[in-house]
Amino acid sequence: MTDYNLELKAQLVTIEDLREAxxxxxxxxxxxxxxxVLKLSQDLDEELNKYYRMINNPKKASNF
Known part of the structure; x- marks a missing residue:
């Protein structure tokens, strides 16, 4: 599995953990x-934004 895929999977785990919390x-x-609650919401929003940047710019994924 590529580093990019591992980064995406790790990001999804982070997002799911924040969502559940x-x-x-x-x-x-x-x-x-x-x-x-506001901090959790803000953290979730930031992680979702990071994920969307990763999937839209896979070449730069390791920079996030």
Whole structure:
């Protein structure tokens, strides 16, 4: 498996972990305005943006 594919798989794991943490926090009753929830949401957004940049520019994937 190429380094690029490994990077993509690692990025997807990070995204899924953040998504699950965000869902769990909200289901536990935390407000969507809670600083912890906001930070998780921001981190998820950043990781999703990184993933989209990776798939749109595979030659530069190792720069992210």
């Amino acid at each position: 965000l869902i769990h926090s909200v289901r536990q009753g935390r407000s969507t305005q809670d600083p912890f």
